Amino acid sequence: MNKILTIITRTFLVGCAIIFAIPFLWMFLTSLKPAADIYTMPLAFFGSRIAWSNYYDAWTFLPFSRFLFNSFFIATSVMVLVVITSSLAAYAFARIIWRGRDALFLLYLGTLMIPAQVTVIPLYLLMNTLGWRNTYLSLILPVSFSAFGTFLLRQFFLTIPYEIEESGRIDGCNPFMLYARIIMPMSTPALATLGIFTFIGQWKNFLWPLIVISRDELKTITLGLQMFVGQYATEWSVLMAAATLAIVPSIIIFIVFQRHLVSGIALTGMGGR
Amino acid sequence: MKLRIADRRNIRNTLTAFAFLVPNIVGFLVFTALPVFASLGISFFDWPLLGDIRFIGLKNYRYLLFEDPQFWSVFFNTVYYSFGYVTVNIILAMSLAIWLTSRYAWKPTFFRAIFFVPVVTPLVATSMIWRWIYNPEYGLINLILKKIGIEGIRWLGSAEWAMPAIIIMSVWQGFGYNMVIFIAGIQGVPRTLLEAAVVDGAGSWRRFWKVLLPLISPSLFFATVMTIISSFQVFDQTLIMTGGGPGNATNTMVLYLYQTGFSFFKFGYASSIAWTLFAIIFLLTMAQMKFQKEWVHYE
Numbered sequence: 122m123n124k125i126l127t128i129i130t131r132t133f134l135v136g137c138a139i140i141f142a143i144p145f146l147w148m149f150l151t152s153l154k155p156a157a158d159i160y161t162m163p164l165a166f167f168g169s170r171i172a173w174s175n176y177y178d179a180w181t182f183l184p185f186s187r188f189l190f191n192s193f194f195i196a197t198s199v200m201v202l203v204v205i206t207s208s209l210a211a212y213a214f215a216r217i218i219w220r221g222r223d224a225l226f227l228l229y230l231g232t233l234m235i236p237a238q239v240t241v242i243p244l245y246l247l248m249n250t251l252g253w254r255n256t257y258l259s260l261i262l263p264v265s266f267s268a269f270g271t272f273l274l275r276q277f278f279l280t281i282p283y284e285i286e287e288s289g290r291i292d293g294c295n296p297f298m299l300y301a302r303i304i305m306p307m308s309t310p311a312l313a314t315l316g317i318f319t320f321i322g323q324w325k326n327f328l329w330p331l332i333v334i335s336r337d338e339l340k341t342i343t344l345g346l347q348m349f350v351g352q353y354a355t356e357w358s359v360l361m362a363a364a365t366l367a368i369v370p371s372i373i374i375f376i377v378f379q380r381h382l383v384s385g386i387a388l389t390g391m392g393g394r
Numbered sequence: 395m396k397l398r399i400a401d402r403r404n405i406r407n408t409l410t411a412f413a414f415l416v417p418n419i420v421g422f423l424v425f426t427a428l429p430v431f432a433s434l435g436i437s438f439f440d441w442p443l444l445g446d447i448r449f450i451g452l453k454n455y456r457y458l459l460f461e462d463p464q465f466w467s468v469f470f471n472t473v474y475y476s477f478g479y480v481t482v483n484i485i486l487a488m489s490l491a492i493w494l495t496s497r498y499a500w501k502p503t504f505f506r507a508i509f510f511v512p513v514v515t516p517l518v519a520t521s522m523i524w525r526w527i528y529n530p531e532y533g534l535i536n537l538i539l540k541k542i543g544i545e546g547i548r549w550l551g552s553a554e555w556a557m558p559a560i561i562i563m564s565v566w567q568g569f570g571y572n573m574v575i576f577i578a579g580i581q582g583v584p585r586t587l588l589e590a591a592v593v594d595g596a597g598s599w600r601r602f603w604k605v606l607l608p609l610i611s612p613s614l615f616f617a618t619v620m621t622i623i624s625s626f627q628v629f630d631q632t633l634i635m636t637g638g639g640p641g642n643a644t645n646t647m648v649l650y651l652y653q654t655g656f657s658f659f660k661f662g663y664a665s666s667i668a669w670t671l672f673a674i675i676f677l678l679t680m681a682q683m684k685f686q687k688e689w690v691h692y693e
Contacts, residue, residue: 125497125502130498131500132496134505137490138508141508148523163532165638205422209414209417217410219411222411225604227507227592229422232426232430234623234675239430239672240670242433242664242665242668243428243432245655264425266417266421266422268422298411321514324516331656350525360526364520368516368520371515371516374467374514386529386575387574387578
């Protein structure tokens with residue numbers, strides 16, 4: 122009886138997973154079909170031949186490599202800046218005792234509830250005034266100071282025992298050396314989690330680039346995909362090739378850093394109490 | 395004398411803390427705190443891209459709430475989306491989390507990964523995939539329906555089905571995040587408590603409602619609050635999949651904000667939409683905070 126139950130639940134789970142994966146599988150299968158076969162043999166898994174040329178078309182029709190580079194460059198820069206600025210602030214909130222600390226930290230936490238869209242109009246006007254529209258700066262700087270990152274790292278720094286820092290202090294370390302040589306090396310898991318979250322967030326970012334970028338050579342991958350939708354409206358095989366190219370980096374990052382992502386969600390999820 | 399040393403240390407600590415905080419605080423003030431208040435200020439103006447900027451007091455809000463023919467339908471679309479998305483998301487995430495942590499679980503890390511992958515992929519890309527799947531003539535769903543003899547639906551082209559279609563796609567994309575939160579929550583529950591309930595003869599249904607759910611209620615609360623906040627900000631899907639159509643059927647608050655601000659360049663009016671959105675999210679979150687005493691148990 123138990124055996125039958127096991128088989129039923131497993132079959133059901135596998136079924137769920139397959140249905141769940143179908144959009145990605147269908148994307149990939151479509152991306153390999155010659156354009157005409159999409160309409161002549163729509164339900165077939167494969168077309169009359171494997172059309173890798175769709176990937177060539179997707180790659181060359183628009184400056185796709187440029188979009189990928191832009192997204193990669195921006196996501197990496199933001200990631201580095203967020204990790205540096207958040208860890209410095211988190212150190213002050215977690216390891217130094219000073220007046221007004223808790224009040225300021227509450228203010229930081231409070232801003233987590235503010236939808237980012239509220240700031241979009243003033244930020245656009247600011248970028249306009251500074252002449253930063255259509256620059257990398259406008260895509261990097263406004264998103265490089267994270268209240269969420271400060272919160273996440275503070276939670277982690279609090280778990281490091283004070284004795285370790287104390288011994289450094291006796292050896293004559295100043296606060297910055299304590300931060301750089303003791304706290305930071307001990308926090309690599311949390312720093313990695315924050316870094317990956319930030320990178321993925323930027324890789325997915327759409328609204329803000331859409332607002333400040335109009336020149337093709339500065340467009341990110343999400344803006345590039347949107348251009349494809351506009352220009353290739355019905356050539357689904359090329360569109361799906363482009364979507365695959367945008368999704369593959371996400372999946373690689375996910376496979377490599379899965380553990381960090383999951384533990385990070387658990388850490389912040391539980392920290393929400 | 396003693397006091398003076400303590401004072402001096404206080405001052406030194408404050409200065410040190412300040413040095414650590416400066417980079418973050420300056421950025422935070424310029425790019426988050428000031429824009430939030432600036433946006434409130436701008437919402438009291440008639441502020442076009444070119445031409446005169448005029449102070450008009452509360453007129454933007456009055457027009458938005460009482461005269462704008464679009465706003466209320468946009469608002470109800472967003473509520474519809476939010477309600478559907480949050481409900482299905484939480485139920486699905488909770489069911490799979492319970493399953494993947496139960497004794498019937500099989501290769502839980504592998505299946506967790508499968509369900510989580512869409513979370514890290516760009517919504518613009520997945521919106522393209524689903525547009526293709528929902529295609530009325532050649533989309534996968536209607537082809538399969540036709541095969542088994544059911545007349546297909548026009549999905550994104552139908553005023554009735556476009557929003558459910560977007561909700562289905564969004565749940566597919568997003569529920570893996572909450573599933574991971576719930577798995578972590580369930581794994582934090584002491585085994586002994588659940589076993590004690592088994593010894594007491596509680597069936598699995600009662601064990602869920604009376605033991606497990608109260609114990610993971612903090613995770614459930616956190617996930618619900620965050621999911622509601624993010625659901626009110628839906629944008630990428632509606633822009634790419636329907637552009638708010640057909641008609642106005644899937645136009646949502648952030649999409650309307652975007653159109654007002656960056657297609658029509660009415661910055662003042664767009665800011666009043668932004669602050670209305672903020673107010674709604676704020677009130678909803680406060681209401682949940684108040685209501686949580688009724689059902690969330692912290693040890």
